[in-house]
Amino acid sequence: xxxxxxxxxxxxxxxxxxxxxxxxxxxxxxxxxxxxxxxxxxxxxxxxxxxxxxxxxxxxxxxxxxxxxxxxxxxxxxxxxxxxxxxxxxxxxxxxxxxxxxxxxxxxxxxxxxxxxxxxxxxxxxxxxxxxxxxxxxxxxxxxxxxxxxxxxxxxxxxxxxxxxxxxxxxxxxxxxxxxxxxxxxxxxxxxxxxxxxxxxxxxxxxxxxxxxxxxxxxxxxxxxxxxxxxxxxxxxxxxxxxxxxxxxxxxxxxxxxxxxxxxxxxxxxxxxxxxxxxxxxxxxxxxxxxxxxxxxxxxxxxxxxxxxxxxxxxxxxxxxxxxxxxxxxxxxxxxxxxxxxxxxxxxxxxxxxxxxxxxxxxxxxxxxxxxxxxxxxxxxxxxxxxxxxxxxxxxxxxxxxxxxxxxxxxxxxxxxxxxxxxxxxxxxxxxxxxxxxxxxxxxxxxxxxxxxxxxxxxxxxxxxxxxxxxxxxxxxxxxxxxxxxxxxxxxxxxxxxxxxxxxxxxxxxxxxxxxxxxxxxxxxxxxxxxxxxxxxxxxxxxxxxxxxxxxxxxxxxxxxxxxxxxxxxxxxxxxxxxxxxxxxxxxxxxxxxxxxxxxxxxxxxxxxxxxxxxxxxxxxxxxxxxxxxxxxxxxxxxxxxxxxxxxxxxxxxxxxxxxxxxxxxxxxxx
Amino acid sequence: xxxxxxxxxxxxxxxxxxxxxxxxxxxxxxxxxxxxxxxxxxxxxxxxxxxxxxxxxxxxxxxxxxxxxxxxxxxxxxxxxxxxxxxxxxxxxxxxxxxxxxxxxxxxxxxxxxxxxxxxxxxxxxxxxxxxxx
Numbered sequence: 001x002x003x004x005x006x007x008x009x010x011x012x013x014x015x016x017x018x019x020x021x022x023x024x025x026x027x028x029x030x031x032x033x034x035x036x037x038x039x040x041x042x043x044x045x046x047x048x049x050x051x052x053x054x055x056x057x058x059x060x061x062x063x064x065x066x067x068x069x070x071x072x073x074x075x076x077x078x079x080x081x082x083x084x085x086x087x088x089x090x091x092x093x094x095x096x097x098x099x100x101x102x103x104x105x106x107x108x109x110x111x112x113x114x115x116x117x118x119x120x121x122x123x124x125x126x127x128x129x130x131x132x133x134x135x136x137x138x139x140x141x142x143x144x145x146x147x148x149x150x151x152x153x154x155x156x157x158x159x160x161x162x163x164x165x166x167x168x169x170x171x172x173x174x175x176x177x178x179x180x181x182x183x184x185x186x187x188x189x190x191x192x193x194x195x196x197x198x199x200x201x202x203x204x205x206x207x208x209x210x211x212x213x214x215x216x217x218x219x220x221x222x223x224x225x226x227x228x229x230x231x232x233x234x235x236x237x238x239x240x241x242x243x244x245x246x247x248x249x250x251x252x253x254x255x256x257x258x259x260x261x262x263x264x265x266x267x268x269x270x271x272x273x274x275x276x277x278x279x280x281x282x283x284x285x286x287x288x289x290x291x292x293x294x295x296x297x298x299x300x301x302x303x304x305x306x307x308x309x310x311x312x313x314x315x316x317x318x319x320x321x322x323x324x325x326x327x328x329x330x331x332x333x334x335x336x337x338x339x340x341x342x343x344x345x346x347x348x349x350x351x352x353x354x355x356x357x358x359x360x361x362x363x364x365x366x367x368x369x370x371x372x373x374x375x376x377x378x379x380x381x382x383x384x385x386x387x388x389x390x391x392x393x394x395x396x397x398x399x400x401x402x403x404x405x406x407x408x409x410x411x412x413x414x415x416x417x418x419x420x421x422x423x424x425x426x427x428x429x430x431x432x433x434x435x436x437x438x439x440x441x442x443x444x445x446x447x448x449x450x451x452x453x454x455x456x457x458x459x460x461x462x463x464x465x466x467x468x469x470x471x472x473x474x475x476x477x478x479x480x481x482x483x484x485x486x487x488x489x490x491x492x493x494x495x496x497x498x499x500x501x502x503x504x505x506x507x508x509x510x511x512x513x514x515x516x517x518x519x520x521x522x523x524x525x526x527x528x529x530x531x532x533x534x535x536x537x538x539x540x541x542x543x544x545x546x547x548x549x550x551x552x553x554x555x556x557x558x559x560x561x562x563x564x565x566x567x568x569x570x571x572x573x574x575x576x577x578x579x580x581x582x583x584x585x586x587x588x589x590x591x592x593x594x595x596x597x598x599x600x601x602x603x604x605x606x607x608x609x610x611x612x613x614x615x616x617x618x619x620x621x622x623x624x625x626x627x628x629x630x631x632x633x634x635x636x637x638x639x640x641x642x643x644x645x646x647x648x649x650x651x652x653x654x655x656x657x658x659x660x661x662x663x664x665x666x667x668x669x670x671x
Numbered sequence: 672x673x674x675x676x677x678x679x680x681x682x683x684x685x686x687x688x689x690x691x692x693x694x695x696x697x698x699x700x701x702x703x704x705x706x707x708x709x710x711x712x713x714x715x716x717x718x719x720x721x722x723x724x725x726x727x728x729x730x731x732x733x734x735x736x737x738x739x740x741x742x743x744x745x746x747x748x749x750x751x752x753x754x755x756x757x758x759x760x761x762x763x764x765x766x767x768x769x770x771x772x773x774x775x776x777x778x779x780x781x782x783x784x785x786x787x788x789x790x791x792x793x794x795x796x797x798x799x800x801x802x803x804x805x
Binding site for chain 2: 630639640
């Protein structure tokens with residue numbers, strides 16, 4: 001009976017179909033992974049007993065349950081069985097042990113896996129867990145962006161062990177991302193970009209056209225992006241900028257300065273180099289590069305403007321990091337004469353600084369464009385405090401689902417968040433017509449770094465217990481006359497004080513009063529000698545008066561001291577009892593001369609020369625520093641030798657004998 | 672009867688087909704840009720910050736501070752040196768410095784300044800400085 005036979009066969013088939021599901025479970029890859037891991041462990045185990053331990057482990061789902069991290073459950077260790085197993089260092093995947101990081105292997109139980117790597121912790125199949133299956137949740141973070149995980153818990157700009165994340169955060173501030181985009185914690189951010197109120201008296205129409213066309217072509221240090229403006233748009237914006245009224249006070253100063261007689265370029269050259277302009281600016285690429293390139297500055301700004309700006313930069317841009325030097329009228333004329341002689345664009349047309357006569361109709365269109373492009377976000381008026389942030393908020397961008405992203409015209413991109421972010425940063429307007437975000441010209445590494453920082457911006461903050469931001473002590477900042485001096489010389493542009501200030505200088509001022517001798521400091525402020533000649537970023541000679549220097553030195557001596565640094569490390573005994581000769585022997589034995597130079601005895605150029613250390617440094621500081629340099633500056637290269645107190649005192653006593661030969665001391669630039 | 676049997680068969684075939692069908696393949700995740708591993712990057716940063724001044728950018732022992740030093744800093748690009756020393760020996764020299772391993776004290780001991788991990792990362796990077804072409 002063929003029909004009966006057909007029924008029999010189909011019943012058997014049906015039975016087989018029913019068995020598929022349990023069979024699939026029994027054959028799930030993690031089971032074979034666990035069996036293979038047991039075999040591998042047994043082979044690698046150092047003892048019979050340890051081998052049996054591997055074999056005895058039951059085949060089962062394994063998980064890390066993070067009760068305090070929103071009850072997160074990570075089952076990654078179901079397959080990644082060797083992550084915490086030192087025997088599995090070079091084992092094949094998925095068994096290899098986790099690279100050592102600040103959190104591994106110690107932190108697995110507290111941090112789990114997905115908090116850093118992303119992906120689906122609950123899943124137990126590779127495709128679902130890694131998020132490569134079409135219907136899986138957000139996928140794992142690719143290795144290139146792994147430091148985004150660090151940024152979920154670690155706030156602040158610099159995160160140790162996460163250089164890419166740290167770079168990304170630095171770049172986001174440097175390129176003014178926060179001026180247009182809302183990001184939690186950056187509400188008070190203001191761009192340092194100059195207000196453009198004095199532009200009609202600063203430069204010419206042709207320069208503005210060139211600048212708007214491509215800022216980076218004119219100045220490689222420029223942080224202003226390329227807005228891909230058409231010739232018409234450039235003309236409209238240029239007209240608008242030249243149609244704006246220049247504030248009366250500044251206009252008067254600039255016009256008066258432009259009528260002054262020219263100064264001496266030779267004298268200006270000397271002042272320029274003493275002023276250490278390249279500590280921030282560059283000249284033909286040489287210098288720090290956090291401020292504009294100067295080699296063509298005289299073809300970008302008029303003589304009157306340069307003079308007026310040099311004399312009072314803060315009245316032009318209150319947000320600038322540039323200090324106000326104490327140049328006399330004649331000295332500033334000399335500096336500008338030097339700039340005009342040397343720092344010109346010899347290929348530029350001679351009318352580059354000719355003012356543009358604005359056409360009102362074109363200018364009005366330009367004003368609208370100025371608003372539409374959001375130029376005001378960075379170039380707000382000097383007096384304004386807050387500007388509207390019109391860009392989309394970036395909080396939560398790291399948790400966006402690929403399906404919610406608009407890839408627009410970019411059909412070439414993989415449908416992933418990191419790919420989308422990287423493309424947005426590289427060619428922002430390639431996604432659709434009419435997008436406003438400009439191009440910043442980021443390098444591939446910069447793009448990766450910023451994408452990492454963006455991926456760290458989750459929609460919800462991690463639980464309180466997991467949040468970590470290094471807190472520096474709050475800055476003690478005096479007011480009154482001293483406060484005015486700090487502001488005038490912009491000490492905080494380069495030096496850290498407590499939780500404030502930049503990091504251009506190697507010396508934080510937080511404990512400077514416990515570190516250097518007051519008399520030395522007065523001389524140094526008046527006429528700074530280079531403590532580290534190998535650096536491009538050196539302390540400028542501000543041409544401050546001795547009275548100002550004394551006031552600052554007194555404030556430093558009284559405000560910025562640290563109780564952990566004793567005034568007298570010898571506790572009442574004399575330094576000679578600590579045996580400076582023994583100290584000198586130690587100096588040789590420890591190899592200090594590899595980096596430090598002492599007068600004619602020579603030595604390396606890397607650390608500060610110690611020739612006059614007795615004049616400069618307080619013994620209590622030397623002693624405390626020697627006991628652990630990294631306590632005072634975490635990344636300092638002076639190695640911690642783990643010195644005993646007696647040896648540190650001997651070295652302190654030796655350095656206490658090193659005085660500059662008399663007559664060689666700074667003469668003091670009295671004015 | 673024949674129709675019933677045919678539809679029964681069709682159902683069975685459909686069910687089994689559904690059970691066996693694979694999920695549609697996911698779009699490819701972008702291949703991570705070819706670049707050094709996380710540990711190698713950290714090792715490179717440690718090297719650049721602490722070692723490069725004397726040992727030089729390429730590890731040839733020609734950093735800008737090297738000319739002050741006698742004996743000269745070790746040349747890491749030298750394949751013979753790389754072959755002679757084990758990872759543990761390199762890490763030990765970094766940790767205890769020149770005087771710790773019977774060499775010049777001008778190489779400082781970094782054991783109290785760098786963590787074990789940082790030293791291992793630095794060794795990893797130093798290994799990558801070996802000159803490959805003769």
